[in-house]
Amino acid sequence: MPVRNLEPPIRAAWFDLNSAKAGKRSIRQNGYGLTPSEIGRYQPKPWSILTRSYAANRVASTYLFWGREGLGHWPLALSFAALLNCRGSDKSKDKPCGECDPCRQIGALGFAGLHIIVPITSHKNMNEAIDLTNEILDEKRKEPFRIISSAAQTTIPIDLARETRGRLALKAEPGIRRVVLFYQMEKMLHASADALLKMIEEPPLDTTLILTTASPDMLLPTIQSRAQKIRLDRIPDEAIQHYLIERYHQEEGKALRLARLSEGNLGVALDMVEGESDGDELSQRAIGFLLFKSMFLDSSPTAASHVVELLAGNDRSQAEDMLRLWQSLIRDCAHYAATGDTEQIVNSDFRPDIIAFARRFERTEAVSTITAAIKNTLADIRLNVHIPTAIVALVLKVREAIGAAR
Template sequence: MSLTLLDEIIGQEKAIAFLKRIIANDRIASAYLFAGIRGTGKTTTALAFALSLNCRNPIDGDGCNKCSSCKKIIDGNHPDLIIIEPDEDKKVIRIDQIREINRHLAFSPALGGYRIIILDPAEKMTDEAANAFLKTLEEPPPRNTFILNVRDPGELFPTIVSRCQKVPFKALPSEDIVSWLIRKENMDEEKAKILARLSEGSLGKTITLAKDDLLVDRANWVDMLNSVIHGSSDMLLDLAQKFSEFGKKAATNKKLKDDRIALMLGIWKSWYRDMLLIKLGGTVDLIFNSDLVNLCKKASTSYTVDGLIRSLAVIARAEHDLMTNKNLLFLLERSLLGLKRATDL
């Protein structure tokens, strides 16, 4: 087993160059804000950074993946690497998790290197937790470094943001994802291109898409969408019920379940986007679902341009509600009804 090194992170040249520079100059700040959409490598980079800072025999600013410190990080039992994640139940980072950090900070890093504390994602802190964390952040003892992973810094208290050095992570260019899929997953180029477009610059999403047989799921989801649009309201409510349960079956873990729904919403978004593109006379090479272009053309005849724009707004709202932890069944019912209404010509 080994961890991905800083030099192996794809598509984030600026962020990596910055981190390698501060490592080389030994100018490590007490807090960094890794900001960018999910799946752009923030968590992987945070771990690679922790590896490098604690490695006994670093090579060109990267960890060696072999020494006792690297091994402990790989095995998840390094005493100075603390990863704070939302609890599975409520999906938030609680104040007692922050208090736990403070207990660690009372002691120097156990193995003499840097203590790295990763909040992943930091925007999941409750207000109470964030207030407590702000105090922690005011004067951390030396050789303690926080990494706050965040989708959008606007979701954190500005007082927290202002105490961190910002490291932006950008959405990955489609070509980078295509070449990664071909290289790492032995995928043929046509399929890789479709997945790369659907993953919207998120390598994490690409990996999920490549793992599940996304193209099969996509066909089912697009089918379901068509039956929603053309079926009765009763049928639609039944479907919402079924979707909310299919999420449950996919995983007992709430995060995985939400991921699955997010994936479906993402596919639907790409589908509406393609229909809109077709309506507006866009060229075929811009279509995300390029292998289904005829089906998409046919489906688009049920809509006006306005209806498609309204549908995209319905999905955007559903995506937002999903992230802010709204009731899944209610969210699906409202979204499906909204999508059905959008076909009224």
């Protein structure tokens, strides 16, 4: 579906922090700023692979960007689209200029050669499909690293795949390298995948297909085999910290802690930031789980203080909710360790991690010690003890019990 046929896009422009400091500031109208050249800070290896293929005139007809959602599939794809169509750079450059018309139009999702297909909920007709697509594009204009999710089932339907295939059968406009982005390919219906496979087998001239997925194994083997796979890596903590400070005005120390808790996933870090700002229950649940994981993964002496600092001071309700979540997670881990039964896992949204952590709860003594420690801490909190002190003491007890169980 060509973006140019959707509703008029919100005007936006690439914004380069370094250029701004030099007094060369681009128009910035939507509050978001990420230059095409900046993607190399967040995904240096994938960007290097793409720029080398561009410089050598060996751009593939189909790419498969894969890795956890939130690592930057979307901005990586748009940055590459800008590089392929930039009028202000040459083959010797490893980044688009960010200032020419194609660069600016791609940044605004309004470029004639840019086609974006995203998973949407059930729709009655093409007009409704366009409206649903625009809602997602608006979210991505505001924040390209945002993890897009929906409580309702979403799919890439056959009508959109066919419509795109029909448009690509037309000759591209002179000087334009068309880029087709299929976002979250794991949600594509099999019938749609068949239509896509025909495009991959017989790629249109002057066209590059970019497929993104968090689960490459869910794609047809024939699609996987015909695409050049590029894995997105964990984003450096310092890059996430920089992003949170510059874009979301987070305090330096807190931004670094969020980066570490996110396990190198900027989308997850943004969920935590937004959860704190709007009190979203699901985001608070995600934060509670990440703090739970940190007790296993963060071996630094300051791990306990990190947990406290990410809680809202003496917010008794938040602390109690977090500890109750921990109790439930421990029950799940202990149950799976004893039975291997995944169907009875209560916190099914965290199932893969629960399975991974379960081995640490094979000893009933450790489970009993940790369960009692959390129960006692909950009781202490209700008696108006100093919450940060109580949480630090609990984390130290849990880590001691975990260490003894190894």
